Amino acid sequence: MATAEFIIGRSADDATERKQEVRKVFWALLAALLIHVVIGYLLASFHDVLFSKTVPVEEEKPVELTFVDLPAPAPAVPKNSMFVETDESKQSAVPPKEKTFESNANSIAASQVPATGEAPLPSQEGKDRPAVDLETHTYSLPNQGAQPQPSAQPQESPSVAPSVQPTSSPRPDQLAMLRPTPTPSVRPSVAQPQQPSSTYRPLKEQTRIRGNISNRGISSVNALGTPLGRYEKFLFDAIGSRWYASVQKQLDLFNVGTTRIVFRVDRSGHIKNLKVIENTSNESFANVCIQAVQEAQVPAMSDDLAATLPPEGLEVDVPFIIYPN
Numbered sequence: 001m002a003t004a005e006f007i008i009g010r011s012a013d014d015a016t017e018r019k020q021e022v023r024k025v026f027w028a029l030l031a032a033l034l035i036h037v038v039i040g041y042l043l044a045s046f047h048d049v050l051f052s053k054t055v056p057v058e059e060e061k062p063v064e065l066t067f068v069d070l071p072a073p074a075p076a077v078p079k080n081s082m083f084v085e086t087d088e089s090k091q092s093a094v095p096p097k098e099k100t101f102e103s104n105a106n107s108i109a110a111s112q113v114p115a116t117g118e119a120p121l122p123s124q125e126g127k128d129r130p131a132v133d134l135e136t137h138t139y140s141l142p143n144q145g146a147q148p149q150p151s152a153q154p155q156e157s158p159s160v161a162p163s164v165q166p167t168s169s170p171r172p173d174q175l176a177m178l179r180p181t182p183t184p185s186v187r188p189s190v191a192q193p194q195q196p197s198s199t200y201r202p203l204k205e206q207t208r209i210r211g212n213i214s215n216r217g218i219s220s221v222n223a224l225g226t227p228l229g230r231y232e233k234f235l236f237d238a239i240g241s242r243w244y245a246s247v248q249k250q251l252d253l254f255n256v257g258t259t260r261i262v263f264r265v266d267r268s269g270h271i272k273n274l275k276v277i278e279n280t281s282n283e284s285f286a287n288v289c290i291q292a293v294q295e296a297q298v299p300a301m302s303d304d305l306a307a308t309l310p311p312e313g314l315e316v317d318v319p320f321i322i323y324p325n
Contacts, residue, residue: 083232084132084223096222103223104233110217117210122219126206129323133204134219141248142200142241200241227305228314235265235298235316243292243320250288251322257281259289259320266313267306269298281322289320 084101091105100109100120111122121132213221223229247254257280264272271293279286301309 083229083236084221085233085236086220086223086225087135090218090220091225095224098222099224100222101224102229102232103225104230105223105225107220107223108215108217109213109222110215110220111211111213112216112219115212115214117212119209119211120213121209121211121221122213123211124206124209124219126208129205129207130319131204131207132209133207134221135204136206137201137204139203139240139244140199140201141245142237200237200244202236202240202244227302228308231301231305231314235296235314236318238296238298239292239318242295243289246288246292247285247322250284254285254288254322255282256322256324257285258322259286260317261289261293261320262315262317263293264313264315265298265301267301269300271296271298272313278319285320285322292320293318 081099081102084103086103086105086107088105090107092108093106094108095106096108109120109122111124113123116123122134124134126133126136258278259276259281260278261274261276263274266272274290274293276286276290301314306313
């Protein structure tokens with residue numbers, strides 16, 4: 001019986017042909033790899049040359065300056081000057097070369113001791129207080145002086161005003177009405193009502209100051225007497241005389257402390273927008289301070305003076321103080 005087998009396999013020729021094809025594929029891959037390496041190297045080497053011709057480079061333009069007409073700046077507002085009262089003994093007929101303070105009269109800066117600081121004030125010893133007092137004296141209340149008497153009664157003494165200067169009570173070193181109000185500068189040619197003759201003057205106690213004034217003489221500052229300065233003195237005297245007269249009657253009811261009041265005086269001399277912005281004393285003291293301001297009789301401003309102030313009038317800031325002994 002015959003047996004047939006079917007053997008699966010390749011002939012020798014087929015194996016040889018298969019090896020040749022593998023070699024071809026290998027060399028083709030190797031050649032392709034070498035080509036890519038060469039191309040990459042060339043691109044890296046000639047990158048700047050190739051791309052510098054295709055990418056345009058912007059030329060630097062010169063800086064252009066444009067001049068624009070700006071609106072003219074608003075005129076500078078003159079700096080406000082603080083009011084400092086000038087005593088008659090320090091008044092000068094010649095105004096100071098430099099105005100440092102607003103006042104009711106001219107005065108020339110002087111100091112009794114050498115300069116020891118930077119403030120435009122005379123150097124002096126005294127109490128450490130917020131006021132700028134260059135001398136010491138107690139307060140005195142206003143009176144109108146001797147009045148004409150009828151000829152039929154030559155022996156009668158003149159009538160006494162309702163408020164007179166106290167002797168021992170209250171303690172005068174406890175009271176002070178400070179007046180550090182900044183005020184706008186004004187033209188010195190405006191006429192203002194004059195202060196009526198009166199013996200009123202506020203309490204002053206020489207304060208400790210380290211100033212830069214080198215001119216020797218009685219302690220004083222460079223102050224220019226202006227219509228506004230004279231108006232302020234009239235205003236402060238009207239308030240202060242009423243305040244001292246009221247406080248002396250009931251000093252024991254008040255606590256040590258400060259009541260600070262701000263308000264405005266309009267062109268007619270009326271007190272407006274009165275406010276208490278600080279009170280470290282008690283309510284009774286604040287009420288007396290408010291009453292003194294409200295009852296002060298202040299004259300109307302002249303048209304020229306009013307024109308130099310804001311439409312709402314003169315702004316005033318007054319601290320009323322009771323110091324401890």
